[in-house]
Amino acid sequence: MPSNGIGGRKNAEPKPSPILPVAPNGGRFVRPADFDPREVIKDGFGISRSEHPLAVRLRFSPRVATYIKERLWHPSQTIREQSDGSIDLAFTTTGRQELMRWILSWMPEVQVRGPVNLRRRVVERMQTGIDRQSGR
Numbered sequence: 001m002p003s004n005g006i007g008g009r010k011n012a013e014p015k016p017s018p019i020l021p022v023a024p025n026g027g028r029f030v031r032p033a034d035f036d037p038r039e040v041i042k043d044g045f046g047i048s049r050s051e052h053p054l055a056v057r058l059r060f061s062p063r064v065a066t067y068i069k070e071r072l073w074h075p076s077q078t079i080r081e082q083s084d085g086s087i088d089l090a091f092t093t094t095g096r097q098e099l100m101r102w103i104l105s106w107m108p109e110v111q112v113r114g115p116v117n118l119r120r121r122v123v124e125r126m127q128t129g130i131d132r133q134s135g136r
Contacts, residue, residue: 053094054092056092056114057113057114058089058090058112059088059089060109062086065085068087069081076092077091078091099118100121104125107126
């Protein structure tokens with residue numbers, strides 16, 4: 001049978017995450033008058049965010065530097081070219097979950113320069129993946 005869908009299944013469609021049932025409870029939500037959704041998401045990375053900003057510094061290899069330079073990854077980003085053709089990308093974000101996935105998606109072409117705790121978390125996630133692939 002020819003495959004034309006996800007995971008080799010014919011006519012497969014992506015399945016959304018389950019949504020919990022909702023029931024009216026008589027309450028009413030009133031949005032605060034000073035609420036600005038743009039302010040809430042301005043420092044996020046993707047759709048996730050946390051309360052505390054994180055100053056991220058990444059170095060991308062010359063192999064992907066051109067692609068990285070061509071995109072706006074975050075409104076606060078700065079890019080600095082290095083003499084070896086690599087680039088440093090820096091920005092401040094509150095979106096940690098998607099940031100981690102994004103960094104891992106660029107391996108091995110990216111190095112986390114800071115902060116140290118982000119670098120440690122990336123190394124831990126990579127080691128977990130290596131252990132799983134190695135059967136450990």
